[in-house]
Amino acid sequence: MTEPSQADEGLRISILLAQYEACSVHHGAFYNLIWQIPAVAIAIGGGLTTLVFGSAVAPVLRILLLFVGTIFMAAMTIALERFRMFQMRRRRDLEELERELASLGARQIAWDGDTIVRQIRSGEFRARGVYLHQFEGFLLLRAMMYLITTGLFILTLLTIVTAWR
Numbered sequence: 031m032t033e034p035s036q037a038d039e040g041l042r043i044s045i046l047l048a049q050y051e052a053c054s055v056h057h058g059a060f061y062n063l064i065w066q067i068p069a070v071a072i073a074i075g076g077g078l079t080t081l082v083f084g085s086a087v088a089p090v091l092r093i094l095l096l097f098v099g100t101i102f103m104a105a106m107t108i109a110l111e112r113f114r115m116f117q118m119r120r121r122r123d124l125e126e127l128e129r130e131l132a133s134l135g136a137r138q139i140a141w142d143g144d145t146i147v148r149q150i151r152s153g154e155f156r157a158r159g160v161y162l163h164q165f166e167g168f169l170l171l172r173a174m175m176y177l178i179t180t181g182l183f184i185l186t187l188l189t190i191v192t193a194w195r
Contacts, residue, residue: 061117067106082096100186110175
């Protein structure tokens with residue numbers, strides 16, 4: 031079997047770098063979406079609740095609006111989970127590409143929070159003034175999305191019960 035030529039190796043490196051760049055862009059895009067969804071959810075949930083309970087709305091319309099809002103919040107919560115899943119997959123892709131590029135002198139980058147927290151605790155990486163570094167923000171976002179969705183669902187049920195009295 032023949033050794034790969036320099037042109038073949040150059041093409042391989044170009045492909046790896048292009049894949050790395052695409053994965054990096056995807057990772058960042060999912061990161062942005064993950065933080066935008068809860069902001070939109072709070073605005074919609076709060077606005078919907080204010081509209082439904084802050085004005086004279088017929089009970090049937092109130093129930094319908096709350097039900098649609100609950101479905102929308104559930105869809106946004108599912109989207110949040112899926113974007114996180116895609117982000118984690120891209121992070122793994124980046125780590126795999128970095129391993130392939132390591133033979134060419136590329137260094138591996140810490141992509142997950144646990145690794146960075148371990149580096150801070152060991153003193154390998156200093157992050158002064160970052161006192162809550164051990165907490166993962168995504169877990170808080172996830173809890174908030176489930177809480178808002180559940181809250182809208184409960185408000186829908188309570189509105190139905192109240193309308194039937």
